[in-house]
Amino acid sequence: MSDHQMQSEIAELNSELEDMDDPREAYAKVLARIRHYRQAGMSVPHDLALIEKRLMTECMAASQGRD
Numbered sequence: 698m699s700d701h702q703m704q705s706e707i708a709e710l711n712s713e714l715e716d717m718d719d720p721r722e723a724y725a726k727v728l729a730r731i732r733h734y735r736q737a738g739m740s741v742p743h744d745l746a747l748i749e750k751r752l753m754t755e756c757m758a759a760s761q762g763r764d
Contacts, residue, residue: 698739703742704742704744707742707744707745707748710726710727710730710745710748711748713726714726714727714748714752720752720755720756720759721756721759723752724749724752724753724755724756727745727748727749727752728749730745731745731746731749
């Protein structure tokens with residue numbers, strides 16, 4: 698997969714995530730995508746790792762009633 702394809706895929710995923718109301722659902726979707734990259738033997742794109750960290754923070758805040 699080329700860098701352009703990865704960036705396009707991440708942009709599409711990010712657009713989908715913006716439409717989701719539940720950060721846990723979005724986080725699960727991102728983790729599935731990360732798992733896909735790892736299973737294919739590819740490194741996880743930096744932008745996807747950043748999205749994962751942001752969503753993890755949002756999930757933690759929501760679980761503590763700080764959303």
